[in-house]
Amino acid sequence: MLTKLAADRRSATGLLFVGLAVLMALAAPLIATHDPNRPDFVATLAAPSLDHVFGTDDLGRDTFSRVVYGAQASILVGVLSVAAAFVFGTILGLVAGFFGRWIDALIMRVMDVIFAFPSILLALAITAVLGPSLTNAVLAIAIVNLPVFARIARAQTLIVARLDFVEAGRAIGATTPRLLFRTILPNILTPVIVQGSLLFASAIITESYLSFLGLGVQPPTPTWGNMLRNAIGFLDLAPWLACFPGLAIFLVVLGFNVLGDGLRDKLDPRDASPG
Amino acid sequence: MNRFKVLIYAMLVISTRLLSLMPVLFGTSLVSFLLIRLVPGDPALALLGLEADEAAITAFREKLSLDQPLAAQYFTWLGNVLSGDFGRSIQGGREVFPLLIGALGPTALLSVAALVISLAIAVPAGIVAATRRNSAADYSASFLALCGLSMPSFWLGILLILAFSIWFPVFPSSGYVSPLTSPSEFLRHLVLPALTLGAALAAATMRMTRATMLEVLRSDYVRTARAKGLAGRMVVMRHALPNAQIPIITLIGIQIGQLLGGVVITETVFSWPGIGKIAVDAIFARDYPVVQGAVLLTATLFVLINFITDLIYTLVDPRVRVS
Numbered sequence: 040m041l042t043k044l045a046a047d048r049r050s051a052t053g054l055l056f057v058g059l060a061v062l063m064a065l066a067a068p069l070i071a072t073h074d075p076n077r078p079d080f081v082a083t084l085a086a087p088s089l090d091h092v093f094g095t096d097d098l099g100r101d102t103f104s105r106v107v108y109g110a111q112a113s114i115l116v117g118v119l120s121v122a123a124a125f126v127f128g129t130i131l132g133l134v135a136g137f138f139g140r141w142i143d144a145l146i147m148r149v150m151d152v153i154f155a156f157p158s159i160l161l162a163l164a165i166t167a168v169l170g171p172s173l174t175n176a177v178l179a180i181a182i183v184n185l186p187v188f189a190r191i192a193r194a195q196t197l198i199v200a201r202l203d204f205v206e207a208g209r210a211i212g213a214t215t216p217r218l219l220f221r222t223i224l225p226n227i228l229t230p231v232i233v234q235g236s237l238l239f240a241s242a243i244i245t246e247s248y249l250s251f252l253g254l255g256v257q258p259p260t261p262t263w264g265n266m267l268r269n270a271i272g273f274l275d276l277a278p279w280l281a282c283f284p285g286l287a288i289f290l291v292v293l294g295f296n297v298l299g300d301g302l303r304d305k306l307d308p309r310d311a312s313p314g
Numbered sequence: 315m316n317r318f319k320v321l322i323y324a325m326l327v328i329s330t331r332l333l334s335l336m337p338v339l340f341g342t343s344l345v346s347f348l349l350i351r352l353v354p355g356d357p358a359l360a361l362l363g364l365e366a367d368e369a370a371i372t373a374f375r376e377k378l379s380l381d382q383p384l385a386a387q388y389f390t391w392l393g394n395v396l397s398g399d400f401g402r403s404i405q406g407g408r409e410v411f412p413l414l415i416g417a418l419g420p421t422a423l424l425s426v427a428a429l430v431i432s433l434a435i436a437v438p439a440g441i442v443a444a445t446r447r448n449s450a451a452d453y454s455a456s457f458l459a460l461c462g463l464s465m466p467s468f469w470l471g472i473l474l475i476l477a478f479s480i481w482f483p484v485f486p487s488s489g490y491v492s493p494l495t496s497p498s499e500f501l502r503h504l505v506l507p508a509l510t511l512g513a514a515l516a517a518a519t520m521r522m523t524r525a526t527m528l529e530v531l532r533s534d535y536v537r538t539a540r541a542k543g544l545a546g547r548m549v550v551m552r553h554a555l556p557n558a559q560i561p562i563i564t565l566i567g568i569q570i571g572q573l574l575g576g577v578v579i580t581e582t583v584f585s586w587p588g589i590g591k592i593a594v595d596a597i598f599a600r601d602y603p604v605v606q607g608a609v610l611l612t613a614t615l616f617v618l619i620n621f622i623t624d625l626i627y628t629l630v631d632p633r634v635r636v637s
Contacts, residue, residue: 159578
């Protein structure tokens with residue numbers, strides 16, 4: 040699949056941006072030129088130079104190193120929250136579509152209620168109540184994305200569960216868990232995976248919103264969102280502080296969006312964007 | 315008689331759909347109620363603040379039936395909410411409901427301005443991109459739309475402040491002036507937040523307009539219109555655009571709902587005193603009655619806006635109406 044995506048120029052660009060972000064997150068200690076949390080009060084708000092390529096912040100910390108380490112929080116929260124929403128949402132949708140009746144009604148009404156809240160506001164309210172941390176940011180973003188996966192998985196299950204091979208499975212005495220997870224699940228995954236790839240971008244943006252508002256990963260751990268929050272106070276003195284973390288979010292989200300579009304075109308051509 | 319039948323039918327459709335909203339509205343109220351129960355510690359202290367005296371806490375416990383089972387507490391709370399009693403803010407003791415209603419005005423003005431900006435950019439750009447497919451205009455519009463979708467709104471807001479408030483000081487970087495006090499100052503304060511909020515909406519609307527127009531332009535009736543010798547502009551405006559408007563209207567409806575979420579960030583960046591800013595300030599002040607009220611009010615508005623969108627496209631599309 041990766042080879043197929045890399046062959047398409049647009050998807051290859053997306054893959055490049057996402058690959059760079061993942062590399063930054065994994066190899067941050069090797070890429071960063073300075074300790075991201077070490078203050079240097081002699082070089083506060085220094086403009087970009089050879090020593091500090093992205094300049095320094097109000098505490099003299101190296102912005103380039105903080106941007107590199109900031110990838111860790113964004114990628115980690117993005118991956119974990121989408122993975123959690125994918126697993127639980129798919130199972131809920133599968134169960135709702137397979138059993139129908141009151142189980143379906145109950146699960147889908149709960150999903151409708153989650154869907155009834157603007158996602159940012161719900162994520163904010165959850166992190167506000169549970170307290171700001173990486174775990175709670177993951178939990179909040181996973182919860183707001185749960186209905187997307189549940190709805191798609193349910194719709195697909197309703198179609199697949201009526202097909203002959205499922206009936207055949209029933210006829211030969213397959214147990215319900217076997218029918219659910221071995222017979223139906225593999226046949227509903229494609230559209231769910233396509234949706235998942237598109238949700239990475241929104242999960243990373245939501246994480247940056249939470250961090251920007253001070254409700255995500257807490258300082259001094261650098262995240263692109265909390266770096267921008269800090270930058271607002273120094274826009275006239277050090278505009279570079281606002282440029283590089285924002286550019287990092289923009290390029291990674293652009294990468295995930297382009298990659299998601301490419302994946303959708305390859306895996307689910309019925310839904311492909313008319314190009 | 316026919317008109318009477320249509321009226322009865324319309325009322326039947328509206329009341330059936332309103333009824334179907336009830337479980338969702340019930341659920342949103344339940345989530346808003348339970349939100350405060352998730353706060354570690356005593357809900358009475360969470361809602362009154364740590365400095366509340368013992369007598370006030372006892373009176374409050376009785377008012378909210380906090381010694382009763384959870385279900386009884388919920389119905390007591392719901393009764394209060396339905397009569398407009400959302401409690402009092404811990405900060406300053408103001409009643410929450412009037413506080414939130416007062417903030418709805420600035421939020422609505424900002425949302426409408428953002429929507430107008432997004433439509434003014436997105437619909438013409440989407441039409442041009444579709445009618446001149448694979449041209450430089452199409453590639454540029456599609457690339458800009460992708461950038462708009464990928465740019466976090468607060469970063470765009472910060473860049474606009476940097477450009478138009480600091481480097482070229484044309485617009486103020488924050489604050490709000492009522493349109494009744496000074497319409498020109500109101501507009502100056504509105505430009506940057508409305509552009510910030512409108513840009514992301516424009517990106518999604520442009521992509522949808524382009525995709526729908528491309529589909530419609532491939533249809534038989536458009537081919538027939540062209541074969542009749544109609545001018546290209548006439549084909550687009552009279553035949554293609556009216557048929558492309560259903561998904562666009564649906565998307566706009568969804569976006570109005572999303573605006574309610576988007577304003578949280580934009581209002582915070584530009585210190586715009588709407589419901590989003592009040593909610594964020596309340597979160598930091600641990601002013602839970604305001605947080606709870608803002609979440610409930612916003613979710614209710616979100617559900618109602620989606621309901622109205624649903625009704626509008628029933629009116630616009632005869633196929634939906636018949637089915």
